[in-house]
Amino acid sequence: MDINHTTVEQYLHEQIPLSKAIDVSVISISESGVILSAPLFPNINHRSTVFGGSMSAVAILAAWTFIHVQLQTLSIPCRIVIQNNHVEYLKPIQATFQAHCAAPPQQEWERLIKAVSKRGKGRVILNVEIYSEGLLVGKFQGQYVALKLEEAD
């Protein structure tokens, strides 16, 4: 699969209209993680800071994108569903912000791949840190389930 940033960004914008409304862009994608970015304006609130719902949404997308791209790269097409998440809003965000989803520990990723390959279903917990103007402004942890598809999704 082409993991070109633009391709993934277009996919998000076309398939999830909210990602376009909040002007999400893909900064980097690799085996070690995904970084998405979003500007202040379409995500602003009545206090001229980023609305918490926007920060959550970008973090949810960063983690979803990581799993989606990694499983596509491994030619394991899956439906990826979020099951739960916890979010900490640490500081007001007053500018463009970035959501950094880190790859999970290697053994947890391998456990996911094994579960999906053997039973068609696996779970993984991903952590995302949100930064703005060089500061850690939020933390996200989400549990996702990957359900193997018979054909490419």
Next chain:
Amino acid sequence: MDINHTTVEQYLHEQIPLSKAIDVSVISISESGVILSAPLFPNINHRSTVFGGSMSAVAILAAWTFIHVQLQTLSIPCRIVIQNNHVEYLKPIQATFQAHCAAPPQQEWERLIKAVSKRGKGRVILNVEIYSEGLLVGKFQGQYVALKLEEAD
């Protein structure tokens, strides 16, 4: 304060552009709770169900709106900030959905008012249930802090 639905809806749409992008509407506002609604389309994902980030955002807004309106009604203008939240995505959402924020237990609400009045700051935990087509599809719990303002916000 006028707690007319339209007034609150206009306030949300004007002050938080994301609430307009996801087409949030106010269904009811009272001392016992707030119900917000959002349609499927602007919140759709690649699986033709509601994007988790949209469900989170509507729940965050429902709880924020409850505290905002109640404190305005009591003439205690505050800045209301979300500190953390936990969200459970129970079922895929395939239609319009509603976020029901329930008033907290009376003693917790009174504790908040007392803290804001005495110390200018108080915390409260709010629970939101998300329904679609008659089914409970998600649960949200968020902790908010209210910071008293010297003048109306």
